[in-house]
Amino acid sequence: EELKKQNAVECMNYHGELLKKGLISTAKDHGFDLRVTGVPAMPYFRIEHENKKIHSIWSDECLSRGIYLTSYHNHFLSISHGEEEVDLIIKIASEAFDAVSKLWSLLALKLSVKNL
Numbered sequence: 001e002e003l004k005k006q007n008a009v010e011c012m013n014y015h016g017e018l019l020k021k022g023l024i025s026t027a028k029d030h031g032f033d034l035r036v037t038g039v040p041a042m043p044y045f046r047i048e049h050e051n052k053k054i055h056s057i058w059s060d061e062c063l064s065r066g067i068y069l070t071s072y073h074n075h076f077l078s079i080s081h082g083e084e085e086v087d088l089i090i091k092i093a094s095e096a097f098d099a100v101s102k103l104w105s106l107l108a109l110k111l112s113v114k115n116l
Contacts, residue, residue, distance in 0.1 A: 016040025030097035061096035
């Protein structure tokens with residue numbers, strides 16, 4: 001009954017769409033292809049990359065910054081996730097994308113120097 005009063009399903013789906021669009025955009029800004037599947041309130045995030053470990057590294061970077069984005073399961077938004085929380089998740093995910101991008105560039109540079 002309480003969830004009906006708060007329009008919980010619509011609210012969670014709305015904020016899930018905001019999260020999806022924001023994460024896809026910030027991933028693209030950092031050179032990553034983030035795929036999002038599932039219903040908006042229960043999204044699954046996956047970085048498409050030639051190195052499958054990149055997704056796990058990004059998840060770890062997110063966790064080290066305070067958000068838990070598991071690398072192997074759908075996520076769940078609740079009625080307590082509003083625009084402020086979505087913005088924070090996107091900000092932290094952006095920082096994690098930046099860290100992964102720098103790490104990947106450094107590893108690629110080391111490999112190219114090693115092969116000279």
